[in-house]
Amino acid sequence: MIALATLGSRIQELRLAQSLTLQDLADRAGVSVSMLSSVERGRKAPTVTxxxxxxxxxxxxxxxxxxEPEHLSVRRAAEQEVVEEPGGWSRTILTPVVAGVNFEWIRSVLPPHCDAGEYPAYATGSHEYxxxxxxxxxxxxxxxxxxxxxxxxxxxxxxxxxxYANPGRTACTYYVAALIMRPRSRGTAPRSPQGPVAPG
Known part of the structure; x- marks a missing residue:
C-alpha cells in the first residue's frame, strides 16, 4: 500500500503543476480544504471515495x-526529450519522469554568444548544480x-x-542537476533570449 506521505506529495505536485490552490482543488473535488491539506501533508488517510x-x-x-513508486525507472536515449529553444540553443531532459520526485538532470548546448534567458526563483530549499x-x-x-x-x-x-549565457566564440555544453521543491507556476518559463551576448 502506498505511504500516506508519498500519496500526499504526489497530490501536491500535481496540484501545483496545474497552478491550483488548495481551495481550487477542493472545489473541483468536492472535499473540504482542511481534508485536502491533511491528505497532502500525509496526516490523514483518505477514503477510496x-x-x-x-x-x-x-x-x-x-x-x-x-x-507504488517505481524503484527503478529507465529512460532510453531515444526517449530523451530534446527541446529546441528560441535563439538556436537546445536542452535535453535526461532524467526519467517519476511521480513525486522533483529532480531534473538536463544537458544544454548554447551556440556562441547566446543568451539562454533568465529563470525565476524557485521555492526555498531548491538547489542546482x-x-x-x-x-x-x-x-x-x-x-x-x-x-x-x-x-x-x-x-x-x-x-x-x-x-545562463555563452559569451564565448565556440559552443558551450553544460549540465544542470536540479532539485526543485515546487514546480514553476504558469507564466514563469525562462524569458525570451535577448540575442547575442557580448564576448566575455
Missing part, C-alpha cells in the same frame, strides 16, 4: 495516485555573475533569479 474525487479534480485516475563539459558559460545568480570554463562546476541555492 475521497481519493477518487481528488483524482477527478486533478484530471487523473485514482490508480495513478495510488500507484552546474557542470561545464565544453566551452564557456556565464552563470548569473541574483546580482553575482561567474565565468565557468570546461571542467568547472558550481552550486547555488535556486531560490534566486538565475541566468
Amino acid at each position: 475521497v481519493v477518487g474525487r481528488i483524482a477527478e479534480g486533478l484530471g487523473v485516475t485514482a490508480a495513478h495516485l495510488l500507484a 552546474v557542470f561545464v563539459e565544453s566551452g564557456t558559460l556565464r552563470l548569473t545568480v541574483g546580482e553575482t555573475a561567474v565565468r565557468l570554463e570546461a571542467g568547472d562546476s558550481a552550486y547555488f541555492a535556486a531560490d534566486a533569479v538565475h541566468a
